[in-house]
Amino acid sequence: MNVLSIGTDDSESGAGRAAYQLHRGLREGGIHSQMLVQNKRTDDPDVLLQGAKFWRKLAQFSPNLTALPVGWYRDRTGEIFSPQWFPGRIAAQVRGLDPDLINLHWLGWGFVRLETLPQFQKPLVWTFHDMWAFTGGCHYTGECDRYKQRCGDCPQLNSHREQDLSRWVWKRKAKAWKNLDLTVVTPSRWLARCASESSLLGDRRVEVIPNGLDLETYKPFDRTIARQLLKLPSDKLLVLFGAVSATSDRRKGFHLLQSALKHLSELGWRDRLELVVFGASEPIDPPDLGFRCHYLGRLRDELSISLVYAAADLFAAPSIQDNLPNTIMEALSCGTPCIGFEIGGIGEMIEHQGNGYLATPFETENFARGIAWILEDPERWQKLRDRAREKAQAEFSRDLQARRYLDLFDELLDRQSERCSKGAASRTTQAPPLQQ
Structure with a gap:
């Protein structure tokens, strides 16, 4: 099995550290696991930086570039808001790596454009580290529950307009997420409930798998x-x-x-x-x-x-x-x-x-x-x-986390293989007879 994890970083943020722990757990379990990131902090050779040198250089500016539309809202609150509109070439790099399955993690700071996900054309398991995947751009909603219907009139943007940036992002996600071969994983039952109540992902399969740690590093000490x-x-x-x-x-x-x-x-x-x-x-x-x-x-x-x-x-x-x-x-x-x-x-x-x-x-x-x-x-x-x-x-052991993910990956790939086999059989049955 060839698994590719995609996330903004491998250790800079809490989400990056969690993704890297899972990557290490999969490697320890004998799985061919790689990570593709925007910002690399470890010296792990299986953690790959995005694209060619030009795109890596451009990545230094992508957080500011992707946030440009947010600047229109001068009275917004200070929370991070991610429109994810800035284009990149990560899809071509993913095709070159040819994974069997892709595990998405935190994709902020302009790393992956919304419309890029359908281009991966692989089974996707998306590990949510916050609420962004099913909102109009915010990462935590606070007291707002508009993600359950459709976003707009966003309190974090302080827009007071239905057709605001959050509605635009929500519509783009609704279109991009529509036909994704997507399974959601949340570390907590609370986030699973939120995802299941959302208008964007309420019909998707959601599994709860807590994050894991290396318990030989994080352990009691004098x-x-x-x-x-x-x-x-x-x-x-x-x-x-x-x-x-x-x-x-x-x-x-x-x-x-x-x-x-x-x-x-x-x-x-x-x-x-x-x-x-x-x-x-x-x-x-x-x-x-x-x-x-x-x-x-x-x-x-x-x-x-x-x-x-x-x-x-x-x-x-x-x-x-x-x-x-x-x-x-x-x-x-x-x-x-x-x-x-x-x-x-x-x-x-x-x-x-x-x-x-x-x-x-x-x-x-x-x-x-x-x-x-x-x-x-x-x-x-x-x-x-x-x-x-x-x-x-x-x-919360890393080994337990990796085994739970591996069971899910195996199940999804088995189902994909069955669908492919049935599709091939159907095409053979429907083929016209050969001319004598």
């Missing part, structure tokens, strides 16, 4: 040594928060964490606890969080990331909307209890008072009480820590 290596205090309880664009992406909920920490300070924790942030550098004018804060900046290698989780007593994920966050999965794998709001796929990862705490959305006082509940009893904390690792081993 906290004292981890803190020494990272130069973090050994005599404080450490709450960890982190993500790509951790403090600037409002969806990640840093503003809610700030509010929760103020409540926690009022509860008498000010001298016992400190905050650690990765994915963001310390701002010039840092906010007063009520606690000392250590900013670690952006971490790129898995060993450093796993050390940070191991050094922490708790991982906080105050996201407003999220799928199946890699950060929670990584924290659980390292035996670090987690707290988050009961939204999206977070409730599928955090077991309330089992491996962490699920707070009421978006009650920051309840979030603060959850942090205190996890940290105030050392014996309870150790039980949460043990259960966190058990959860990861049972549900």
Whole structure:
């Protein structure tokens, strides 16, 4: 079996890291797996860059070029919005690689034009890392549910017009997606429900397969040594928060964490606890969080990331909307209890008072009480820590993820082979008799 994964990157983003973990799992399972990406960060020879040198150079500008229509909406919110109109030559490269099946991942920043997908002419398994595939351009809808009918009058564009950019993108997707040989995979049951309720993909098969990790890299490690290596205090309880664009992406909920920490300070924790942030550098004018804060900046290698989780007593994920966050999965794998709001796929990862705490959305006082509940009893904390690792081993191993995908790939290719055989038999039956 020859599988080609297509995604914007192989490790720069959470979606890229998830796609690369699956690629490695398939390779370890004996599958011929390759990745085709716009931005390559690993030295893996099976990760291929798109196109010739000219197209790779042009790719540096494609995020800005594809976003040009969004600039017409001056009053838009700051969330990422992807029209994906910019043309490229990736279809020709895919034909040259001639995979048996294509596994699509995150395609943003102008990497793949909407109208390119039908040109692949291969069975497609699309792993959703957000909601973009069935919206008019946004990646997370917030409180908007217009994707269930048809987009337009987009709140993120603040357009107040039915025939806006989101409607144009929605119509292009409706046309391009219509005859795709497409199977959808979502990491969370929450995202599966959203896809099934959408007007664009409500009639498609949707499978739920959680992402996976290398549990030999993300595993419990001696906290004292981890803190020494990272130069973090050994005599404080450490709450960890982190993500790509951790403090600037409002969806990640840093503003809610700030509010929760103020409540926690009022509860008498000010001298016992400190905050650690990765994915963001310390701002010039840092906010007063009520606690000392250590900013670690952006971490790129898995060993450093796993050390940070191991050094922490708790991982906080105050996201407003999220799928199946890699950060929670990584924290659980390292035996670090987690707290988050009961939204999206977070409730599928955090077991309330089992491996962490699920707070009421978006009650920051309840979030603060959850942090205190996890940290105030050392014996309870150790039980949460043990259960966190058990959860990861049972549900989030890379080997389990790869085997689930392989079962799906085998089934789809078998069905394709049956259809081809029936088609060939039908043509033979209908052929006119030879002339004597």
